[in-house]
Amino acid sequence: MKITIGSDHGAVDLKEVVKKVLAEFDGVEVKDVGTFGTNAVDYPDIAEKVCADVVSGAADRGIVLCGTGIGISIAANKIHGIRCALCHDEYSAQMSREHNDSNVLAMGGRVIGFGVASKIVRAWMTTDFAGGRHERRVNKIMALENK
């Protein structure tokens, strides 16, 4: 699986933690689109880079991080084809895959600890979409893009 990851300056440390967790999984390739330092950058630019890979198919899924996770998740969800889930607990991460088929995970580097974030990533990486009635609902979400 190919994962593209990016963060603004509010979550550069969390991005390194997430990359270490992703390295636990065999066959996972990670592309990091930055940012790489503490200089302030604009989170919509990072969301756009990560989501471009998901929409084009260059990545199977994406992970976006900022201080709260809010701004970057809002930005990601403006992009057609993206279902970005802002998760700060393991259960939500699992459900975002099982029920919502989330293709982008968002978290806030100033909101959660590294331990919780690691559990969230593991849950999100290992949970499949359940399909069935959830597929109908996800299709309705995606149809909203054309209304």
Ligand code: RB5
């Ligand atoms: C940057 O200071 C901060 O606004 C950003 O990381 C994020 O929290 C926005 O939602």
